[in-house]
Amino acid sequence: MNRARQEIQRVIIGQDQVVDQSLITLLAGGHALMVGVPGLGKTLLVETLGRVLGLDEMRIQFTPDLMPADILGSEVLEEGDDGKRHFRFIKGPVFTQLLMGDEINRASPRTQSALLQAMQEGRVSIAGEYHRLPQPFHVLATQNPIEQEGTYPLPEAQLDRFLAQINIEYPDSASEREIILATTGVSRAQADRVLTSEKLRDAQKLVRHVPVGDSVVEAILTLVRSARPESSPLELVQRHVAWGPGPRASQALMLAVRARAVLDGRLAPSVDDVIALAKPVLQHRMALSFSARSEGVTLQDVVGGLTEQLR
Numbered sequence: 001m002n003r004a005r006q007e008i009q010r011v012i013i014g015q016d017q018v019v020d021q022s023l024i025t026l027l028a029g030g031h032a033l034m035v036g037v038p039g040l041g042k043t044l045l046v047e048t049l050g051r052v053l054g055l056d057e058m059r060i061q062f063t064p065d066l067m068p069a070d071i072l073g074s075e076v077l078e079e080g081d082d083g084k085r086h087f088r089f090i091k092g093p094v095f096t097q098l099l100m101g102d103e104i105n106r107a108s109p110r111t112q113s114a115l116l117q118a119m120q121e122g123r124v125s126i127a128g129e130y131h132r133l134p135q136p137f138h139v140l141a142t143q144n145p146i147e148q149e150g151t152y153p154l155p156e157a158q159l160d161r162f163l164a165q166i167n168i169e170y171p172d173s174a175s176e177r178e179i180i181l182a183t184t185g186v187s188r189a190q191a192d193r194v195l196t197s198e199k200l201r202d203a204q205k206l207v208r209h210v211p212v213g214d215s216v217v218e219a220i221l222t223l224v225r226s227a228r229p230e231s232s233p234l235e236l237v238q239r240h241v242a243w244g245p246g247p248r249a250s251q252a253l254m255l256a257v258r259a260r261a262v263l264d265g266r267l268a269p270s271v272d273d274v275i276a277l278a279k280p281v282l283q284h285r286m287a288l289s290f291s292a293r294s295e296g297v298t299l300q301d302v303v304g305g306l307t308e309q310l311r
Helices: 002-011 016-027 042-053 068-072 114-121 173-183 197-209 214-225 235-240 247-263 271-285 290-295 299-308
Strands: 032-035 057-061 073-079 085-091 098-102 123-126 129-132 138-143 164-167 241-243
Touching: 002 016, 002 042, 016 032, 016 042, 016 138, 016 164, 016 197, 016 247, 016 271, 042 057, 042 098, 042 138, 068 073, 068 114, 073 123, 085 129, 114 123, 114 138, 164 271, 197 247, 214 247, 214 271, 235 241, 235 290, 235 299, 247 271, 271 299
Parallel strands: 032 138, 032 164, 057 098, 098 138
Antiparallel strands: 073 085, 123 129
């Protein structure tokens, strides 16, 4: 996996943390929501991940007029050689291993919900029949945090299906200088394939066998349970959080810390892994109260307060 990281970083410049969080999400077998302004390389990152990891990759541009059948596929009526008519299912772009949902919040809730079953169960239901999706199956969706006109906020049930929310920030000055020099010339860097889908599945199975110490388990439980205003001992959470993460957040953290240990070549995760992954795993599974918004408190402030008790 270290070689895969190096190949991706040849193309994605100045976003090392984003690359690591993306690889951790895929190693953990999850889906990621990438949030960032246009032009930060979100589409290029997904394409590069597919190439390096040997995954079939498809892209859907979400728009307000997109329908569920445009994602899942549909049945068409055909007439056979014998003159009899029958239905044939034509697969949609969801039947791939790495699906990029570009600007997912621009589609209607009806269309967004078409991905719920696919993300959770790895299969879709069409006309009363189940159709299995290729394995591994991952959704990497993007969202623009600035322009909210004409968008439909993702429902909490769908947000919870994403293992992590990866925030993509502006590159620093040195990285941006390297970007403009590397991408405006005659040739551009291309990443080489390092893994295959079968090897990625083997790595995902390995992640689930990584041992986790009691101190890490307790850190995960303390972090997630103290993020719920009903049971939290922290005044910051009681005052400023409307609702907190459910048990799926604990499951996601457990897998993510194991994947981070594997990515770094360690035999077991530590409490530092829990602290490092608290923000991407928790921030989209919590909602601020009115008082928090009126006082300028952000989810980053809340997660920072939660992790302080682990240090």
